[in-house]
Amino acid sequence: VRLVESGGGLVQPGGSLRLSCAVSGVTFRGMWMYWVRQAPGKGLEWVSSIHTTTGSTFYSDSVKDRFTITSDKGENSVYLQMTNVKPEDTALYYCAIDDQGTGRGQGTQVIVSS
Secondary structure, eight states: OEEEEEOOEEEOTTOOEEEEEEEESSOOTTOEEEEEEEOTTSOEEEEEEEETTTOOEEEOTTTTTTEEEEEETTTTEEEEEEOSOOGGGOEEEEEESSTTOTTOOSOEEEEEOO
8 A cells, every 4th residue: 555645734723724645556445544643752643534435434532623534536535624723733644544554654744833
């Protein structure tokens, strides 16, 4: 499996950002895909999950009602729409094939700061 994350950057508190994950080397349909993150000096934290066929989604309490995970079977991609971001959302964001971060790529850095 190859996962390539993109879309990170510097954003002000309360702003929005959309992360993308290009997926290859694995059958995209019928699988769970995950976003996890790692804040400076901390371990990996599960953020959100989506089933690529049913569209079922789950969110951690820390991002629920602010982040939205979606997938596009035609593009073999997973997205994370981040809204109303907070400084505590600052982290390196990865997509992965499980909530432990398996298969994750290089990640995309998100910095929330004024």
